[in-house]
Amino acid sequence: MSDVIAMTDEQKFFFDMKGWITLPAVLDDGEIEEMKAVVYGGAKRSYEAPLDRLLDHPAIVGILTEILAEERYVSETCYGFRCEASFTTVRPPGWATAERRDNGMPHVVRPPQRANAMRYQVAGGKIFSGLTRVVWELEEAKSGQGATSFLSGSHKAHFPYGGPDPLKPNIGESPWEDAMRDAMEDYSCPPGSVVIFTESLVHAANDWTNPDNARCAVFNCYNSLWSQWHRTNLDHEAIMQMPEKRRTLFRGTWQLGEGGNQVYAEENKAL
Numbered sequence: 535m536s537d538v539i540a541m542t543d544e545q546k547f548f549f550d551m552k553g554w555i556t557l558p559a560v561l562d563d564g565e566i567e568e569m570k571a572v573v574y575g576g577a578k579r580s581y582e583a584p585l586d587r588l589l590d591h592p593a594i595v596g597i598l599t600e601i602l603a604e605e606r607y608v609s610e611t612c613y614g615f616r617c618e619a620s621f622t623t624v625r626p627p628g629w630a631t632a633e634r635r636d637n638g639m640p641h642v643v644r645p646p647q648r649a650n651a652m653r654y655q656v657a658g659g660k661i662f663s664g665l666t667r668v669v670w671e672l673e674e675a676k677s678g679q680g681a682t683s684f685l686s687g688s689h690k691a692h693f694p695y696g697g698p699d700p701l702k703p704n705i706g707e708s709p710w711e712d713a714m715r716d717a718m719e720d721y722s723c724p725p726g727s728v729v730i731f732t733e734s735l736v737h738a739a740n741d742w743t744n745p746d747n748a749r750c751a752v753f754n755c756y757n758s759l760w761s762q763w764h765r766t767n768l769d770h771e772a773i774m775q776m777p778e779k780r781r782t783l784f785r786g787t788w789q790l791g792e793g794g795n796q797v798y799a800e801e802n803k804a805l
Contacts, residue, residue, distance in 0.1 A: 541600040553689035554731035561726030580620045601663040612782040612796040619755035619764035625742040641704035643733035651761040654689040654734040665733040670752040680742035683720040689734040
């Protein structure tokens, strides 16, 4: 783990304050072209090579350990967090949110105003981010032209979004919807950059209006050892093609065997 980059105090401050951070230009030109070729070639998930290298890239492991893991479950042989979902996307210039089921409605995994296993929280000076998304932008993203947008700080909201159903995981039907959309912000970044955000944060897809390039991105989702939101649906054979430590990203969510849940095995595979 010597090449793992620890989360800085500055990153912790802004992640806690805003609910998201960017890491610009993490990949070099050769890596970017290699990954883009696979995504443009039709890859639908990043579990296979070479995209699987992004799952535990040194630039994100330290951050995910800080915001998802308990120290006693981190070791040289296993990660203290899990990966439970992955998909790729290619959005050409002119792509519209009408192609999504949610039409780009700003949403969360579960409303952070209510207690739930996915919510963002801080206790004892330690962040627990809950369900957490890592986005690898393989093409340039320009602010206002289709990048994911965020209602910064909403991951720590204490009051409902204003709609008739306080348990609804989006801002639909809220009389303040337009005001919340106006308050959302996004980012610009060069190819090979990373965006990390808690899914307790109100976030949204947007029409891709960048005329210069498509959006080519990999979306990976992570969680703690003790909770699961997505059904991973990853076969044992695919996991066994990975390095041994990377396999531990796909172990189950239960306590199993002496020493705790630290080893991946077919009988200890996430559903």
